[in-house]
Amino acid sequence: MTATTGARDPHKLTGKGQATRARILEHAAQLIYAKGVHATNNEQLRRAAGVSGSQLNHYFPTKESLVLAVIAWQAESVLSFHRSEQFARFDSLDAFRAWADFYIGYEHAYQEGCSLGSLASEIIKTDLDVHDELASAFDQWRDTFREGIERMQQLGRISAEADPARLATLLLAAFQGGTLLAQVARNIAPLKDALQTAIDYLRTFATSPDVGVTAPQVGGGVHEAGGRLDSEDVSGGQGRLLAR
């Protein structure tokens, strides 16, 4: 239960060994995110990470151990991204808007999907026991939203009527589902619609008039091309988030 990362505890390796292990992990995460678990074999990993045969066996004795380590790595990436300064712990509607705009402008979102969600979908039905690891990650992700909404309530920014837990679940589900629909359609629009509509709902609980950039939910403002923030530079150190 504790050995979530698979064999070879990183802290028992030398500096060079840790570096090699990290390099493998990083490239594995990238490859798996781009091509999926099944389409990624160890020969590709060897070439990508510049390592060779027995190294994979040395640091990750089985493919399962590698996948588990990648899951942990991606989970940590997503969570640290959502906890980063740029979103101010989601204590305002603008923080949620900035978050949505980031993914709406993030091209990988509708190409490879969510780094955690697509991985989860692909292996959830296999015999790999990854439920606990993934469930914990998604719980923490949702709690990031929930705690932000609770803080907004404490700050008087939204009504006490709102149910933070349910709204947080809707936001995360809309993101995961919207990402899947966007992947299938090869078009960001479904994700954009889902996220903005969910945030529109959140806004209906706002206590102040709110200075939203777009009108509440009237008209199909979402369906035309232009973005609202362009979001390209909401990024900072989160290149790690989805790919890379």
Place this chain on the structure above:
Amino acid sequence: MTATTGARDPHKLTGKGQATRARILEHAAQLIYAKGVHATNNEQLRRAAGVSGSQLNHYFPTKESLVLAVIAWQAESVLSFHRSEQFARFDSLDAFRAWADFYIGYEHAYQEGCSLGSLASEIIKTDLDVHDELASAFDQWRDTFREGIERMQQLGRISAEADPARLATLLLAAFQGGTLLAQVARNIAPLKDALQTAIDYLRTFATSPDVGVTAPQVGGGVHEAGGRLDSEDVSGGQGRLLAR
């Protein structure tokens, strides 16, 4: 583009041949839904469908053709289920509630996920070209909701302010994402929260006071055990929908 089902057009087979092909397809859909595409091999298919070796090659020359046929079959199942009488073409809030309650009470939803969504997630990154088929199915699915909401507007049941397309997208995304989260958590709660919260939003556009069974969105009514409709018999002829 037209040969979506793969080789051997069904209408060019004898009655017996069609029956065999249908039997293979049905069992393949069930197995793939339960175990995933990669974990399903032709030996399992042979035993499940009671057919043998060359029959798979005869009716479905490649695995890709079989998967494509399964996708088409599942898409048709989902769409015909959503278009069935029981949901009255989604022309009322109660129809949406009945829909949500069905899936909340449908145990497969948090075990194997959505019959179409989980399939899509698993193979979207492979070289199989299934985007068009899947995109069409999801579009039609979303349109089912959208047209229902538009009808509700025409009937004066909800405000003209509502954006049917975006709300429909949110509903579908919440379902897909909620299903994924429920699968990971091995618990129906995330799906329940996501769907009910999305429908709560839809209800805020209602013109009449509404006789909803639960209070709007106050309190965490979702997090306790009891369901709202128990939904077990919203079903009818839709055993085909997800499994079977």
Place this chain on the structure above:
DNA sequence: CCTCGATTGGGCTTGACAGCCCAATGGTGG
């Protein structure tokens, strides 16, 4: 009743991938 084509059955071969082994290297402490 006969013939022919469609349908069915089981076995087989090829290819790919995961996992493993042995040899070589490099660095670190004694």
Place this chain on the structure above:
DNA sequence: CCACCATTGGGCTGTCAAGCCCAATCGAGG
């Protein structure tokens, strides 16, 4: 300077699944 151990390299083999072939059977039309 030496010895030992962690680290690295490349190749190898067992396993499994997909795709294919040949033989047998069944049904329909003449």
